[in-house]
Amino acid sequence: MTKYEREIYHIITGSVKHLTVEQIYMEIKNKYPKVVLATVYNNVNKLWKAGLIRKVSVENMPDRYDRLTRHDHLVCQRCGRLADISFEDLTVSLRRQLGEDFLSYDLKVFYLCPDCRKQEKNKDNI
Amino acid sequence: MTKYEREIYHIITGSVKHLTVEQIYMEIKNKYPKVVLATVYNNVNKLWKAGLIRKVSVENMPDRYDRLTRHDHLVCQRCGRLADISFEDLTVSLRRQLGEDFLSYDLKVFYLCPDCRKQEKNKDNI
DNA sequence: CTAAATGCAAACTATTTGCAACGAT
DNA sequence: ATCGTTGCAAATAGTTTGCATTTAG
Numbered sequence: 207m208t209k210y211e212r213e214i215y216h217i218i219t220g221s222v223k224h225l226t227v228e229q230i231y232m233e234i235k236n237k238y239p240k241v242v243l244a245t246v247y248n249n250v251n252k253l254w255k256a257g258l259i260r261k262v263s264v265e266n267m268p269d270r271y272d273r274l275t276r277h278d279h280l281v282c283q284r285c286g287r288l289a290d291i292s293f294e295d296l297t298v299s300l301r302r303q304l305g306e307d308f309l310s311y312d313l314k315v316f317y318l319c320p321d322c323r324k325q326e327k328n329k330d331n332i
Numbered sequence: 333m334t335k336y337e338r339e340i341y342h343i344i345t346g347s348v349k350h351l352t353v354e355q356i357y358m359e360i361k362n363k364y365p366k367v368v369l370a371t372v373y374n375n376v377n378k379l380w381k382a383g384l385i386r387k388v389s390v391e392n393m394p395d396r397y398d399r400l401t402r403h404d405h406l407v408c409q410r411c412g413r414l415a416d417i418s419f420e421d422l423t424v425s426l427r428r429q430l431g432e433d434f435l436s437y438d439l440k441v442f443y444l445c446p447d448c449r450k451q452e453k454n455k456d457n458i
Numbered sequence: 459c460t461a462a463a464t465g466c467a468a469a470c471t472a473t474t475t476g477c478a479a480c481g482a483t
Numbered sequence: 484a485t486c487g488t489t490g491c492a493a494a495t496a497g498t499t500t501g502c503a504t505t506t507a508g
Contacts, residue, residue, distance in 0.1 A: 262345075
């Protein structure tokens with residue numbers, strides 16, 4: 207593992223946030239001011255391909271990265287904000303129902319985050 | 333609904349495929365040769381925002397569009413190919429476990445599609 | 459000394475936007 | 484006549500790539 211790889215790995219896994227490449231880049235820049243965005247992209251991809259981090263894709267949002275610890279996501283339908291949830295582990299039941307040997311699964315639950323719910327209410331009252 | 337909107341809606345919902353905007357565009361072009369890509373994007377977005385179709389985002393893939401009929405997806409980890417599956421409906425149990433009033437959910441199960449599995453095997457044998 | 463990682467710029471893909479012309483009410 | 488839709492071109496966002504240079508083992 208190189209300096210940046212390790213750094214990026216720790217930024218991603220040592221936080222409960224869901225950071226975009228841009229955000230990771232900003233954070234690394236504090237410590238290593240001459241890093242460039244492409245390097246972050248390269249390392250993040252390397253980590254992802256090595257199965258060390260998780261990539262979270264949501265429609266109309268840049269990809270975000272996450273630690274592997276088992277959990278699911280609550281996604282705001284409107285602003286894309288992510289929050290962690292721990293719904294029951296579906297592995298066994300997927301295996302039973304699908305028979306397929308699958309590698310992993312990804313469960314996203316859509317909702318309106320508190321902020322966006324507020325905005326919706328305000329709209330109604332106008 | 334305009335001509336294109338209706339057409340696009342039928343292309344998406346009348347098939348079990350998971351088409352990209354590019355593919356929808358190609359298909360429409362047969363019937364209406366002077367349609368442009370941007371129009372397809374606009375209409376697909378309109379339909380999506382109206383809640384009439386589903387958008388399927390997978391890492392490193394262009395977005396694909398799908399009918400609403402309840403089903404989940406099997407996603408090839410390697411080539412991104414999509415297949416439909418009907419895993420048990422999680423709505424009730426999500427509501428029970430999360431308490432949150434959520435809008436919908438999205439379950440993707442990753443696997444290696446037959447083609448990609450073959451390729452993996454070939455690699456091993458070299 | 460070698461191989462891999464980095465910085466940098468340019469390229470690319472997917473998608474969106476602004477605007478003038480068009481078409482349907 | 485008006486307003487939304489289309490065609491078109493240009494812009495943007497996110498991401499990847501090629502290559503010369505640097506770095507680490």
